[in-house]
Amino acid sequence: MKHTASKLFTALGAAVALSFSASALAQNPIVIKFSHVVAESTPKGQGALKFKEVAEQLLPGKVDVQVFPNSQLFGDAKEMEALLLGDVHIIAPSLSKFDRYTKKIQIFDLPFLFDDMDAVDRFQQSDAGKSLLDSMQNRGLQGLAYWHNGMKQLSTNKDELTRPEHVKGLKFRIQASDVLEEQFRALGANPQKLAFAEVYQALQTGVVDGQENTWSNIYSQKFHEVQKTIANTNHGVIDYMVVTNAQWWEGLPEDVRTGLQQAMEEATKHANGLAAELNERDRKRILEENKARVQELSREDIAAWRKAMEPVWAKFEGDIGADLIQSALSANEQ
Numbered sequence: 193m194k195h196t197a198s199k200l201f202t203a204l205g206a207a208v209a210l211s212f213s214a215s216a217l218a219q220n221p222i223v224i225k226f227s228h229v230v231a232e233s234t235p236k237g238q239g240a241l242k243f244k245e246v247a248e249q250l251l252p253g254k255v256d257v258q259v260f261p262n263s264q265l266f267g268d269a270k271e272m273e274a275l276l277l278g279d280v281h282i283i284a285p286s287l288s289k290f291d292r293y294t295k296k297i298q299i300f301d302l303p304f305l306f307d308d309m310d311a312v313d314r315f316q317q318s319d320a321g322k323s324l325l326d327s328m329q330n331r332g333l334q335g336l337a338y339w340h341n342g343m344k345q346l347s348t349n350k351d352e353l354t355r356p357e358h359v360k361g362l363k364f365r366i367q368a369s370d371v372l373e374e375q376f377r378a379l380g381a382n383p384q385k386l387a388f389a390e391v392y393q394a395l396q397t398g399v400v401d402g403q404e405n406t407w408s409n410i411y412s413q414k415f416h417e418v419q420k421t422i423a424n425t426n427h428g429v430i431d432y433m434v435v436t437n438a439q440w441w442e443g444l445p446e447d448v449r450t451g452l453q454q455a456m457e458e459a460t461k462h463a464n465g466l467a468a469e470l471n472e473r474d475r476k477r478i479l480e481e482n483k484a485r486v487q488e489l490s491r492e493d494i495a496a497w498r499k500a501m502e503p504v505w506a507k508f509e510g511d512i513g514a515d516l517i518q519s520a521l522s523a524n525e526q
C-alpha cells in the first residue's frame with residue numbers, strides 16, 4: 193500500500209514537472225537578436241525596426257525580436273562570427289563585407305557598375321541577383337533579402353575633390369573589401385580597412401583623410417562635421433544582404449519561419465521604399481548645415497573618375513565571373 197502511494201506521488205510529480213516545462217515553453221517566446229552597425233534613422237535602421245514590429249504582430253507571444261543598432265551588440269569585425277556561433281540571429285552587413293565568404297558578392301563593389309539605384313534593384317531581383325542569396329549556404333549563411341541604402345559619395349579633409357588627382361596620396365577608410373582596396377590603389381590613394389564604428393574618430397584625428405559613404409551614413413555618423421569636402425560622385429553602392437544562420441533558420445518551427453519570412457518581405461518593402469527619401473533628406477541636411485562643402489561634378493569630372501577606377505574591373509572579373517557582370521550591366525539598360 194505504502195509502495196503504491198509512493199509510486200503514485202512520483203508519477204504525479206513527473207506529470208506536474210512536465211506540465212510546468214510545457215507551459216514554460218508555451219510562454220517563452222523565441223528570442224531573435226538582430227544586430228546592425230548603423231543609426232536607427234537610416235534605411236537599415238528603419239527596416240530592422242519594421243521587421244520587429246511585423247514579426248511580433250504576426251507571431252504574438254511566439255517571438256521576441258530584439259534590435260541592436262549602432263554596433264551596440266557586435267561591430268563589423270565580429271558580427272559574422274557571432275552569427276555563425278548563434279550569438280546573434282539576423283544581421284544585415286553591407287554587401288562589401290562578404291568577400292571572405294563568397295567572391296561573387298564582390299560584384300556590388302565594382303566602381304561605376306550601376307547607373308543608379310533602380311538598376312541595382314533590378315539586378316538584385318533578377319535570377320542572377322537572387323541566386324547570390326543562396327551562395328553562402330555552404331558557409332552556414334542564408335541570405336533572406338536585399339535592403340537598399342544608396343549610392344556612395346567621396347569625402348576628404350581637403351578643399352578640392354572634383355578630379356581623381358585630388359585624392360592622390362591621401363589615406364581613405366574603406367570597408368573590409370579587396371575590391372574597394374584596389375579601387376583606391378587605382379587612384380594612387382592609400383586605403384585602410386576599418387570598422388564602421390571607428391570611422392568618425394579616424395577622420396577626426398587624421399588617421400585617415402577621407403572615406404566613401406551614402407548621404408544617410410555620412411549625416412547620421414556626423415562625418416560631414418569632420419570632413420571639408422564631399423563630392424557627389426555616385427561611384428558605387430552601399431546596399432545590404434540580410435543574413436541568418438542557415439542551421440538556426442532551418443531549425444525554427446515551420447509556422448515561425450513562415451511568419452518571419454512574411455515579416456522580412458514587409459520590412460524589405462518598407463526599407464527599400466524609404467531609402468531614396470532618407471538619403472535625399474540627409475543630403476539636404478548636410479547642405480543646410482554647411483559644415484562640409486558639397487561639390488557637384490561635371491560630366492567630364494565623372495568620366496575622369498570612371499576612367500581612373502576602370503582597371504579594378506579586370507582584376508576581379510575572374511573571381512566574380514564575366515556572366516554575372518554581364519547580368520548586372522544589363523540591369524542598366526532596362
Ligand code: SIN
Nearest residue numbers: 229230286367388405
Ligand atoms: C553600413 O551601412 O552598414 C556600414 C557601411 C560602412 O561600413 O561604411
